[in-house]
Amino acid sequence: MPCYFITGTDTDAGKTLVASGLLALARRQAMTTLGLKPVASGCESTALGLRNIDALTLQAQSTPAMAYEQINPYAYAPPIAPHLAARYAGDRLTLEGLVHALAPALAEPRDLALVEGAGGWRVPLNDDEDLAGLAERLALPVILVVGLKLGCLNHARLSAEAIRADGLPIAGWVGNLVDPGFAADAGLFGDNIDHLRARLAAPCLGIVPRLDGQTPKARAEAAAMHLTLPTGH
Template sequence: MPAFFVTGTDTDVGKTRIAAALLYRARQRGMTTAAVKPVSAGCELTRDGLRNDDALRLQRECSPSLEYDAINPVAFQPPIAPHIAAQQLGHTVSMSELLNATEKTLAAAAEFALVEGAGGWRVPLNDDQTLADLAVSLGLPVVLVVGVRLGCINHAMLTCEAILRDGLPLAGWVANIVDPDVCSGAENISSLKARLPAPCLGVVPFCHATEPPDLADYLDLAPLLKRQ
């Protein structure tokens, strides 16, 4: 079962829309899919409990379907860093809780699975641990979503160095153009292709359409499936 941890160069670089499009791409191939967003913030209180838009988007691309709690086991209402949201509520995010919940969902052995982080690689979970520690504990190869805008080369290179230093392979990366007015965007992407030690899975243009069918054709799943 190929499973990957999806991280980004920063917050708001399109991790979820890329992750959902990758899952959709796998479904197009007839594969079963699963996803986990272990911790989320910025949730809405509904009659069913707290719900996160990103987790719901991932849930729609899971086949066979999964219960919400299997996808997003820890959710907070304030739209702030998870560890700060937990502190404000008098809670502590438990690494063991996240790890157990994530492994339980992955144990269903979907043919293609993604675990999506929150924000960037070093987002804190508690006073001692970050989401990177969760990725390391899971031992998953990493897919990096690069938000193409001013400064993206530095952000991507630093994130890649941190991933490799933590002992995980970079399985691939996606150039997601988040600033339509970025200067020398094509040159930035060429520079990243020359420097990042993993295949580019696609270049997603800036667009207001965010649904997986609109984005999937820009993405190549083959480099990830070759890792089986």
């Protein structure tokens, strides 16, 4: 099944917004979809157990439906780095464990599957492994979400260099406007986007404007209007 790893230039770059938007776009085209969030911290306690809003957003855009535990096999309450949240919970995250946990979901035939990371490319999984290693283990092309704000050119280029240094292709990048002030000067904003287009050397899959005051489902549908699927979809 066509599957991609979603990473960002930083925490809150908009990975879930972009991932859910791409899944919503695929659903509009009558595709079957799957969005996975292997590790999530910042989960809320519910009658059904710990639940993460990002994982729930991806679950809502996955069709046919899949159980939450398969979407998000590792869930932790503290809104901190996943490896620390796991440690405080008495767990130890490993790449082997993640691959094993995701195997049943990834065995399901879907037209488009997305595996969303946590934070940026070099987020630790434990003392020896990074979450980026999951994309390597699964041999997934990467979609880079660039949080559009001051400093994003450096963050985007360093992230792209790290992804390629790890031997993975970048299937595309998406700019997500996290700071409305960054687009206040249309000419300057355009110059920044042109720089990213030239220096990231990967297809731009869209530029998503600031989307506030909507439900996660509505935001996914709105984001889909500004996105294109990676080549082959």
